[in-house]
Structure formats: structure tokens, C-alpha cells
Amino acid sequence: MATNRDTQDNGQPPASDEKLQGLLAHLDEAIALLGEARDFAKPGKLPRVLDTARRVLLQPGGAAALESRARALEEAGVFLDSDWATPQYLLPYLTTYSLKSAEANTVVIEALSELRLLAVAKGDYSHTLISAEQAHHYLTQVMALNLWLLFSTPSEAERETQGRLAQIPRHLFRHLAERIGYEHIIDKLIEEIWRILQQRPIQVDSVKQMITQIAICQADPDIDLGISGQGADRLVSSLYGPSQGCREDPGLEVYRERLASMDNAALQGEATGFARAMHDTGLVSPYHPVLLRHLVDHNDHLLAEALGLSSTGRDCLMCYRELVHALIRSAVHPPTSQAVYGLALMLERGILYQPPVAPALWRQLGLSLSEWSQARLNLALGEAVSPRARLLEGVLCMLGLPLGVGQGNNPTCQSARALSMWAYNDPDYLLQMVAWAARDDEIVMHFEGEAISSMASLGGVAQSLPMDLDPVSLIVVPHLDRIYAEMGRRCADREGDPHRWVNPEFHGWWSGRGFRINVDVATGQLHELETFLRHFYASYHPYYNGNQPLIHPQPAGIAVTDSAARFIGWHAITILRVSLDPSDVMRVYFYNPNNDSGQDWGDDVRVSTAGSGERFGEASLPFEQFASRLYIFHYDPLERGELAQISQEELDRVTQYIHRSWGADRIPSADFQADSGPRPQDY
Structure with missing residues (x-):
């Protein structure tokens, strides 16, 4: 039986559906005109497409109609020469600003981008720049950060600034939720948050925003989450109620007053609760600094409890008591709460026992920051605390979490890798770099005996100043980026890959001077692959290198x-160790600076970040699979030099992995000149 939802009284389709079909006809015509236009003429054709798309998005069913046209819209050039042209680099937290914009075109193009990624995530659009899994992860985070769009009506402020435009994000998110499934949004979001936290990144603001959104939804009586979201309790409590004294989230001032009246037994309970929550999640509640600042003047035993220290950390705390107290007073505030976790893990590492580290931290405490450094920290991180406190927080987090450094949305993996490697392996050198950059606005490094100044060097790999970084990276990376690029320029006229000479000079003496690459730089084709693999096995595999553990982290390129095993690009990583996992599979454990190491590289090559013997911040792959994505590595030429006698069967398996993925177009042939594809450049 027909209802009013199906037809009108006269048997005709509803007026809204008729209107949508008319708009879609206009849209298809506009898309065709945009697609036919030359690139220089597209800006003149684009407004008609965006205006028609805006009107479509305001109609019931409009989002679904645009999703089905996602490929056509992109191929026509809707995203051409814009930030949305590279979906693999889009940042979820920026969507909030775009969707709340008063500029109609900004809202519409953001909506079109989300619908494009939805088509990719659902497998309807095979994109060359982003996989279905990556698109799904991105949309999950976008929805988490904008949950209010699913459950709330436009606020007065939105109505004032956006008018009817405020309905578009809500129509969009209802469609996203229907396609992904309402019942899975919160649960998948929680799963995603835990997956990210297992990697212990330094930057967790976006994760905290997601958890805050979940907490708001849970507390709102008008929002029915059903049975979903049950696993969020630990995440929410870790931020807003980790202990008995603040379990109802009373506010910082109220909690400070409560601490003043607590006895030692109550303070012990507070310290234990905070420490457990922090080490369980890697997140620090804004209440935690309030407790630490209270305890620093009263009780070192409870201070150690509140930091969750083992005997190693306690000994370090007692040996360097005055330094730790000074660090807490200067760096630990509610807006810089993650400094607590960084401090705890730094003490656990015992690096203060290295003679230069404690004096270097005393220098950091009194360091005068340049005007440029202060302005940059304030601009990127706000002015809730002083720039010096922000930088100290970053220093503590980097020393405590050396594998948590991320490169952000920037092509600066070399610089991020260097910072991570120094924090991991040479912390006083890292502190020297921070002092030079933050105080002097200059870093001087040496390349083959010649000084290179970051201020005298030309531009780096990054085309603009990176802003989405942790405090230390924010100050140091621009200098390192310019120096790294200058080192590369000085090798430009040499035969072979410049990383042979740049990596040991840039990263440190421990980077092996032996160097292997399996791609011919001139042609981009595979070169001496079997020799490359046998050298790699001989240098790194315990069964073939005399069971010699890796002593120093080594730079490598992958x-x-x-997820379809298609080549994306060259990337810098650090090989940390090679050992058997709990299932007796030989694995390579490595550091990846790309912010999220858990990735599907296709052909059943899935990078693991937890559950296979990884330590916090490590990624891992079985040795064969790792070797199949490796294209550059360093080794010590004075160590055992004979080629590993690995079986031909194992060698063939690795080679087949390569030929089925990034090496498919790089196989040299006497009879057929294959497309060489992109050549190895600065990874």
C-alpha cells in the first residue's frame, strides 16, 4: 500500500524528491562542464558546482546522491589545487572548523570530501592516494570529534553565523552514521582510541577531544547510545575522575581544597588512583598536576606513588630530588598535564644517571627562549601557560616517550626520526639541539667536516613551517629540515643515493657506514635484489649474524x-631490534614517525603495534614481510661481512612479496622496458 511518504495524492512523486532530481540534473551538467574545462579555466566553473551541491545537501537524500557522484566530482576537479586534493594528509580535527565556517563553499567542499572518503571506505571508489582502511579510520575520528552534529540542533551562535548552512553538516553526519551504522560508531571509536593509545604518542590532544565528546554524549539525557559505549568508562574516568577525590569531576579549585584536608591514607589512595589511570592509558588527567604540586612540598614517598614509579624510578627520583622537584614546579600544570607521564617514564628509563643529562635539564629549566620561539609556541599551543613550561613539557615527554614523536602532516620524517633517535639513544645531544634552537634560533651541524648553519641554509623539505607538532618538534624541526636538505644538496652531484652519506652525518656516529639500496637511482628499477636481501639477513637476522643483537638504532628506508599493495612513496623509519615474538616468529621491531604505525600495506602485510611483543611506540612485522618493504638500510662494514646463506625458498618468498607490490613496475627485463615509476628521493 502506498503512503504519503511514497506518493502525493495525485500519484506523483513528492515535491522534495522532484526538487532533488531537478537539482541533480543541474549538478550533473555543472560537473560535466567542470570536467571538460582546462585546469586554468576550472576556477570559473567551480562555483556553479559548489552552489548546486549546497542546495542538494539541504534536500533529503542529497548526501547519498552526492556520495554516488564522489568519483565524478573529484575527477572533474572539485578538489584541484586545494588542501582536499591530498586526502591522505587531511587532519580530522580541522573538520570542525570547516563545518562551522560561515563560508558556504568551505562547508560544501568539506562535506564533499567526507562523502568521497565514505565512498572509498565502503569500497565503491578505489582511490589512488588513500585506502579504504585509512578512509574508515579518518571518518571514525571525524565523527568522534563532531559527535554533537549527530545529536544536537544548531546553537544560537551557529544560526547567527551559518543560517541554513548549519543544516548541511547535520545532514552529512546523519548520512555517515547511517552508512557506517549508529550502533557501531561509539564502539568503533573507543576501539580506535585504544589502538592509538597503545602506541603511546606524545600528542594526545585529539584523543582527549574524542573522549570528551563521548563523555558529553553519555551525560546528555537526550542522547540514547543504547548498549554502545560501555567500554568508554575507563577512558572517561582516566581524564575526569581517576581517583576518589575527583570522581564526580568537581573542578580544579574544589579538588585543590579537598587535597588540603586529606590525611596520608587518603592521599595514598589519590596517588595510587592517578598513577594506575595514567599508566593504563597513557593519558594524564588535569587533576593529576594539582596532586603532584601538592605532594612536591609534602611527601616524596607519595610523589613516587603518584608517578607510578618502580624501584628504578624511585631511586632516580631520590638521587635527583631537587631536579625533579624543580621540573614539577616549572613544567607540571593542568594545561601541560602530559608532562607528568613524560617525567615518570623519563625516571623509569634511568637516563638521569648519564652524566650530561641532569646538568642539561638544569640548563633547560633556566633557558631564555628567543622571541621567535616564544611566539611560535604561543601560536601553536596557546597561552594558558608560559612558552617555557610548554617546551619543558615537550622535553619531558620526548625523553620519556622517544618512540612517540610524530611528524604531523609534514614531509619531515627524517627530522622526526632524528629527534626520536636522539631521545632514545643520546638524550643530552637532543637537549643541546633544543637549547640551540630555542635560545639562539640556530642549529649548527657538520657534514664531512664542514659546518652547516640552519639559518644560512636554503629551504628544507617542508614548504611551510609545520604547526601540528609537539613542542620540541615545533621549535627544532624547522632547523633540522633545512640542514637535512642542505646535506642532500651537497651530495647532489654524487653517483648513487645521497642517504649513503647524509644519514650517518645527520643522525649520529652510530649509523652504520655500510649502505645498501635495492633500487637503481638512475632508472628507478630493482637492482641486485638478491644481494641486497642476503646482506640484510647477514646484518640483522639473529640466525645469520651470529645471534648479535642490534646495539644502536639504525636508519632505514621503506x-x-x-592496502592494495600499491606503491605510495618512500619513507624513513628506524630499525630498533630483531627478535622472536611470543609465537616464536622472528620479527623486526621498528619506529615509524608517521603518527600511526598500525597500517595495512597490502598482500597480507599488516603492521602490528600491539600483541606481538611490541613495546610502547614500536611497530613490527615478520622478518620476511619487513624485508619485502625495505629498500635502504645501513650496517657496520667491519662486522661479519659474508652474505647470509638463506634458503632459496625464503629468498623467493620475499622477492615475490616485492614483485606483487611496490616492485611490480620496477622489474628489470631485457625484453621489456617496464615503467620505472617514481625514483627514490628524499624519504
């Missing part, structure tokens, strides 16, 4: 592929 060919990154997507």
Missing part, C-alpha cells in the same frame, strides 16, 4: 604501500 617503500610504503597501501
